[in-house]
Amino acid sequence: MWRHKLAWSLVFLVxxxxxxxSDSADIPTVVGTAYDxxxxxxxxxxxxxxSDEGRICTVQYRDSSGGMIAQKTLxxxxxxxxxxxxxxxxxxxxxxxxxxxxxxxxxVDAGFDNYVRSVWEQLxxxxxxxxxxxxxxxxxxxxxxxxxxxxxxxxxxxxxxxxSLDSWLLGKLTSPIALSYSRExxxxxxxxxxxxIRGEDGESLSVDIHYRYENDVxxxxxxxxxxxxx
Numbered sequence: 455m456w457r458h459k460l461a462w463s464l465v466f467l468v469x470x471x472x473x474x475x476s477d478s479a480d481i482p483t484v485v486g487t488a489y490d491x492x493x494x495x496x497x498x499x500x501x502x503x504x505s506d507e508g509r510i511c512t513v514q515y516r517d518s519s520g521g522m523i524a525q526k527t528l529x530x531x532x533x534x535x536x537x538x539x540x541x542x543x544x545x546x547x548x549x550x551x552x553x554x555x556x557x558x559x560x561x562v563d564a565g566f567d568n569y570v571r572s573v574w575e576q577l578x579x580x581x582x583x584x585x586x587x588x589x590x591x592x593x594x595x596x597x598x599x600x601x602x603x604x605x606x607x608x609x610x611x612x613x614x615x616x617x618s619l620d621s622w623l624l625g626k627l628t629s630p631i632a633l634s635y636s637r638e639x640x641x642x643x644x645x646x647x648x649x650x651i652r653g654e655d656g657e658s659l660s661v662d663i664h665y666r667y668e669n670d671v672x673x674x675x676x677x678x679x680x681x682x683x684x
Contacts, residue, residue: 482514484667488649491660498523498651500663515651524651528564529554535565535572536588546656555588560595562588570600570615570633571640577602578613578637584620597621603632613637641667 486500496518504511509531515524523545529538532554539552539562555562561569566587573583580602586595597620608614618630632646645663653659 482668484665486645486663486665488651488659488661488663491646491662497649497659497661530565533565534568536560536562537565539563541650543652545654546652552589557588557595559586560588561585561598566617567642570635573600574613574640577615580604608634611637612643613640641665 482501484502488497499516501514511528513526517523524543526541536555538554541550583600587598588595599620600615600617603614603616613635615633616630634644642665649659649661
């Protein structure tokens with residue numbers, strides 16, 4: 455059961471917060487496109503919106519036909535690493551809530567994205583970073599680790615990471631999350647792993663998610679907002 459909840463929760467690590475600012479409530483700053491890792495089929499898109507201060511963020515999840523299937527709200531006013539979070543899956547009637555943690559030095563859920571940038575130099579040097587992570591549906595933080603990935607097809611312009619349970623035994627039971635950031639501006643480019651969005655029958659989805667930045671036309675993979683279609 456705990457592995458089922460962990461698979462549901464781990465992808466909450468990846469979301470954009472204080473670095474993501476939206477100029478309009480109707481125009482997403484970041485769009486993520488999720489594909490099935492086996493078939494390459496388009497599964498859903500993520501549309502990220504944040505307040506001008508970046509403290510309140512909303513993520514809309516839409517299926518391949520553009521219908522809303524889920525929504526996530528993040529409140530970073532209590533701290534860069536410890537947002538309050540609500541996640542609602544409209545198809546499954548499922549809602550997860552995570553209040554702001556009162557514990558110090560705890561990385562909470564999607565606050566991990568800001569945490570990566572705070573320990574960027576250590577990761578870039580190849581040092582393992584260990585941190586306690588508090589996730590929805592868990593009473594206590596989970597010990598996690600992030601490591602630089604140097605093997606495989608990581609582009610020299612990218613910082614590629616693997617995030618996993620900080621336990622040799624438990625780490626064998628769950629696959630690590632793969633992340634890729636731009637070394638130039640430290641923006642997330644790619645997520646690979648179990649999605650927090652489930653299939654229509656409730657099954658877990660293994661996804662590759664590629665991100666583009668709508669207000670940064672010079673950024674690799676970005677497109678002008680005016681031509682984005684959903």
